[in-house]
Amino acid sequence: MTLSVRRSLAVLALGAALVSAGCSVNRAETAAVVDGNVITEGQLQVAMAQVNSMEPALLQEPLTPSGALTALVQAPVVLDVLADKGIVVSDTLATREAQGRGVANPSGETLQVIRLASAITAAQQSGQITEADGAAITEAMGALDVEVNPRYGTFAPETASIQLTAPEWIKAEEIPAP
Structure with missing residues (x-):
């Protein structure tokens, strides 16, 4: 094998290792994986x-970690459903909203939360969201x-939210009655 072929194989092997290593939610920097899309701790x-x-x-109310994660998991689905009803909040509008509230350079995930909150508010105010929706x-x-x-809990599909849970190895302390 030539040196360039060995280098190429080494780069491919390293890339494969990095890709497969990023697929586990047990990694400290991964908050959730939704249909293969990673939401990192940093995001x-x-x-x-x-x-x-x-x-x-x-x-x-201020966002909690589980509340923020719920919003990021829900946003793509909810925004798609509301877009089908003609309720669309663009990244441009969300950016202006963030900047008007003191966040000069909002992250993509911040824009997702703003778009979600704004679209839900618009749908509720217009009466365009139903129980069927x-x-x-x-x-x-x-x-x-x-x-x-x-660390954030578990996803509860019946409520479409992240529910805080205690790990099985944590047992509630029983306090004897006086």
Whole structure:
């Protein structure tokens, strides 16, 4: 084998190792994998910090890690359903919204959360979202292959959200009655 062929094989082997290593939600930097798309810890933390720093606040309550992850998992499905109803919030509008609330350079994930919140608000205000739409969203969410890093909980398809759970090895302490 020539030197260039060996180098090419080494690069391909390294690439394959890196790709396969990135597929596990047990890796510390992976928050979730949704149909093969990775949401990293960094993406989650930046989105949560940027949304929570907005003034005036975008949401009524600050995002928690599981709430931010739920929004990032739900956004593509919900935004597709609402787009079919003519409710679309572009990245340009979301960027302006972020900048108007003090976030000069929002991340892509922050824009997803803004688009989701804005589209849901628009749908509710216009009366264009029905119980049937909610059921369709939940059904579509249930069809997703969602793996969540256990530190955030587990994905509950029936509610299309990340539910906080305690690992099986943690037992609640029983306090004897006085």
